[in-house]
Amino acid sequence: MQFTPQLEDKLKKLMRNYPIKRSALIPMLLFAQDEQGFLSQETIAEIAGRLELTVPQVEETISYYSMLRKKPAGKYHLQVCTNISCLLRGGEELFEHARKKLRLAPGETTPDNLFSLEEVECIGACAWAPAIQVNYQFHHELTPERFDQLIRELERSRT
């Protein structure tokens, strides 16, 4: 299977960092997922082959890491933190608001594949709570109003 030249370049650099091939596995999976949206069977087999691993070895590794997924998420994957610092500053209310606003249950994706929603553990933004991540982008000190505004902006950038 073919990866894009950018990804190939990234993977080539990555492989140079380690004395054993398997060390590259987790970054490789994540970088491939970033480009393809999720880890398909084809991608898993390809990566297993490159690192001289079996498919089950790769699968058991994937199942351990919460960011690695075998199904697509929305174009904008909304991750709302409800852990302690966010909880104390309205993180749960924000998550509830997001569920209603997007009419999504956790783990679901909107029919147009634009948004998916997940409740997450501490994302390292505790001093700027409540916080969310949209893909890798942090949004700090969110209120329901600012959340709605963010959704509007993301909807506009759809095209």
Add this chain to the structure above:
Amino acid sequence: MPVSEHEVRVLTKRFDLPNSASIDTYLAHDGYQAFEKALKQMTPESILEELKRSNLRGRGGAGFPTGMKWGFVPKESPKPKYIVCNADESEPGTCKDRLLMEKDPHQLIEGILIAGVVVGSHQGYIYVRGEYRYLLEILDRALEEAYARGYLGKNILGTGFDFELATHTGAGAYECGEESALLESLEGKRGIPRIRPPFPAVVGLYGGPTVLNNVETFSAVPAILREGGEWYAQLGTPRNGGTRLFVLSGHVNRPGVYELPMGFPLRKMIEEVGGGILGGKKFKAVIPGGSSTPVLTADALDTPMDFDSVAKAGSMLGSGAVIVMHEDTCMVKVALRLMQFYAHESCGWCIPCREGTDWLSKTLHRFHSGGAREEDIGLIEHLAKNMLGRTFCPLGDAAAMPVISFVKKFREEFEMHLSGRPCPFESKQEPATVSR
């Protein structure tokens, strides 16, 4: 970033400079001087002496003396030695390493390089949690700059010393912040902890001796070599040298990351640095060192925030994350949410942790939803105490110790939840939704 007049800015002193992450800014403000000194004027022994004099203790959680840790690495080793920086930062309440990498990545690189000089290692890795992708980019840029200017690579500064350094991304797992699980993850496997001893200093990455420290720990090293161990030590309290990046979060008016001297009084931290309790409410409780540390109440507010004093007060300084809660906070709810976290993050390898966190989470959920019976208070204590010291890695203790403290200090709140009705605090708060 909010600032406070109480701050003593050693590690954060360059944070407000324009382009603080660039190597030019770093070099114009003392950058790489300590490394050059370590390489050209000092011996590994004299560097270790300086570190020991500084009373620097690990900022990742346990507070282990850094000089001593580096001293455990054997001089002769048939296998290559490694330096690993723990940038997994996943302890709830903690977001300080993030700023150190974002604002001053070269300070971290310099600290790692010095560790390489001390133990004779030629390869290092910075293990960054997957969610911190933007930091991977900042760090990679900084590494490129350091290679281009000859601070990394072969024959560094013409001394014959070689050192390669690379970033490595995780992919979402709290347990991978635990040192031995991190090493497994760095080898491309599930983050399952290793049995110790042997400790990583002797058998670590790829079986080689490995120095593993937190981002803040490495970042403190350049200033120590530049200004002297004694100077650093006197910033703090006896046996607790230097400053610490405290993360103030929860119910304070000015949450933020503040660099304060070790031993800074807790009350002053909440009232003056944090601007007091949100909405003029009354203080109720504080978790002083990240979610894994026991909760403290008003009688502990005069504790100096250093490792030994917080331990004496019955908790731990941990990762320096100070989480403040006011009078309307339901302690059962907080205990429940934290236990849900530990149940979710338990790697499942050992039974006391996997089963214990799950049972505790379910029992706490019964309390919060109004379905608990009187004997369930005892059940919580029984379950938690049976986890202590019986798990493969400290995650089990990290889950058990706080819940024991919640029951001990707020027993009456647990009893209030026995009425058969849902949480009595809910009238003051929005309903709970978490049910994982």
